[in-house]
Amino acid sequence: MTPEKMASEKTAVEKQGLTTDSRARKPRSEGTPDNPLAAELTRQLGSKKVLHHLSERLNYRYDAIQFGVTPLCVVLPESTADVVAAVKVARAAGIPIVGRGAASGLSGGVTPLQESLVISFTRMTRLEVFPERREAVAQPGVVTLKVTEAARPHGLFYPPDPASFRTSTIGGNLGENAGGPMCFKYGVTGDYVKALEFVDEGGDVHRVTREAFDLAGLLIGSEGTLGLMTEATLRLIPPPKFTRTLMAHFAEVGQAAEAVSAAIAAGAVPAKLEFMDRACTNAIEDYLHLGLPREAEAVVLVDTDGNDLNTVDAELELVAQACQGAGGVVKLAADPAEADALWQARRSISPALGRIRPQRMNEDIVVPRSALPQVVREIRALGDASGLHLVQFGHIGDGNLHPNIMFDPRIEDEGAVHDLAHKIALVAIRHGGVLSGEHGIGTMKRDFMTDAVDPVTLQALWNVKKALDPAGSLNPGKILPEQPGGPHARP
Numbered sequence: 001m002t003p004e005k006m007a008s009e010k011t012a013v014e015k016q017g018l019t020t021d022s023r024a025r026k027p028r029s030e031g032t033p034d035n036p037l038a039a040e041l042t043r044q045l046g047s048k049k050v051l052h053h054l055s056e057r058l059n060y061r062y063d064a065i066q067f068g069v070t071p072l073c074v075v076l077p078e079s080t081a082d083v084v085a086a087v088k089v090a091r092a093a094g095i096p097i098v099g100r101g102a103a104s105g106l107s108g109g110v111t112p113l114q115e116s117l118v119i120s121f122t123r124m125t126r127l128e129v130f131p132e133r134r135e136a137v138a139q140p141g142v143v144t145l146k147v148t149e150a151a152r153p154h155g156l157f158y159p160p161d162p163a164s165f166r167t168s169t170i171g172g173n174l175g176e177n178a179g180g181p182m183c184f185k186y187g188v189t190g191d192y193v194k195a196l197e198f199v200d201e202g203g204d205v206h207r208v209t210r211e212a213f214d215l216a217g218l219l220i221g222s223e224g225t226l227g228l229m230t231e232a233t234l235r236l237i238p239p240p241k242f243t244r245t246l247m248a249h250f251a252e253v254g255q256a257a258e259a260v261s262a263a264i265a266a267g268a269v270p271a272k273l274e275f276m277d278r279a280c281t282n283a284i285e286d287y288l289h290l291g292l293p294r295e296a297e298a299v300v301l302v303d304t305d306g307n308d309l310n311t312v313d314a315e316l317e318l319v320a321q322a323c324q325g326a327g328g329v330v331k332l333a334a335d336p337a338e339a340d341a342l343w344q345a346r347r348s349i350s351p352a353l354g355r356i357r358p359q360r361m362n363e364d365i366v367v368p369r370s371a372l373p374q375v376v377r378e379i380r381a382l383g384d385a386s387g388l389h390l391v392q393f394g395h396i397g398d399g400n401l402h403p404n405i406m407f408d409p410r411i412e413d414e415g416a417v418h419d420l421a422h423k424i425a426l427v428a429i430r431h432g433g434v435l436s437g438e439h440g441i442g443t444m445k446r447d448f449m450t451d452a453v454d455p456v457t458l459q460a461l462w463n464v465k466k467a468l469d470p471a472g473s474l475n476p477g478k479i480l481p482e483q484p485g486g487p488h489a490r491p
């Protein structure tokens, strides 16, 4: 937590007249709510849906990487009607509202920047599959994996597969327009949304499809800043019958990027296409001892899939040739068990990196595929020059890279971490790329928006925000950089 945030944390506690000692003595979930907002919400929704004790609220100030300000109150709605009631109470009190799923976000999306009402959707878990329509209707608290599991018995499949799919929720996936290893061939969350229900900042409920102004499209990826999504109709597809897997390793990072570009240029459309650099594979090897090539500067993991085995094999062969052509050493998985063992490396990145340093600044740049070799080399050089722990991996088929700066605020200077992150963002922009492919802007990349987006377009984004959230009460301070003198200026 930055000193600035710690100060504001202290203010929040002091305002409630609580000292550390009195907080410790106060029993959990007992007593009357500490503030009028919590009292009114408890009156309207009942005490089982409202968390007001500090020891409970403290758990709702963070996402997977950042801390924010402890919320004034947390509501656990069980229906759209509960969300409407909570929004109306917060609006009447002039309190900002932060929507929250599983808080696995990596850009500060759910961290309140001021005393807020957090609406946590984890109890809204209704999920129905309509096989004849190839659709699932999900409330926002449904865990992503549950959609896949519910679709399977009907011979259907839900492709968006963020690596966090065992914990992330549909609401959070919609909020960030989450992608995953399969996004190159199958697309991201937004590609599977047919309709949405959302509650606006005034508490009105809307049902929107992808027609007309595509309001649903506007809400998807808006990080809780334009409306609170309370239900989604999701498209399901039949799963592919066959999958083949290979791993290739390279003596130089740029070679891996060259191989990917060459494979795609040759016509391959892999189902999954993931990249890890040497720092990343070594962190995994230290953690799990899977037998990954420690000396390789880069590793690429590829799946091809489809309903015709010959075509799937031929496509894998195309990728293998491109990897070898770029100087790579290729290993084909002999069977599904071996394929799973190879993918275990990718699935283990997060815990493995946590062993290097406890905190990370997680970038999510997307660059044109043709620029990938140069971009990964430039970022590696920046990392080496900085002396910080820089690890690169990502959904390289989409040009989506996750340079992660691992740090410990007790050891590394957070200013230097921010500086390196900024330099990486500028590399992406210089090569015609963007700041975020799937993790969102949140607070983490908000300060880089003025580098990435021209002033006229930024003003257009502000106009959209003001049109849908005139009072600026939905997740204030996220995505958009401060507008001098404007009503949405960040605290």
Ligand SMILES: Cc1cc2nc3c(=O)[nH]c(=O)nc-3n(C[C@H](O)[C@H](O)[C@H](O)COP(=O)(O)OP(=O)(O)OC[C@H]3O[C@@H](n4cnc5c(N)ncnc54)[C@H](O)[C@@H]3O)c2cc1C
Pocket (backbone or CB within 6 Å): 063, 064, 098, 099, 100, 101, 102, 103, 104, 105, 106, 108, 109, 110, 121, 140, 161, 162, 163, 164, 167, 168, 169, 170, 171, 172, 173, 174, 175, 176, 177, 178, 179, 180, 181, 222, 223, 224, 225, 227, 228, 229, 230, 350, 438, 439, 475
């Ligand atoms: C180990 C790990 C691996 C990851 N891998 C991937 C990956 O491969 N691909 C990827 O895309 N992401 C990945 N992520 C990031 C994260 O899991 C995704 O962004 C995910 O979509 C967040 O879901 P969540 O339920 O945790 O949302 P939260 O973090 O709770 O919220 C995310 C955003 O959505 C908003 N929001 C939540 N619910 C609603 C709602 N009902 N209405 C409106 N807004 C809402 C929040 O305000 C916030 O801005 C990873 C994270 C971790 C920790």
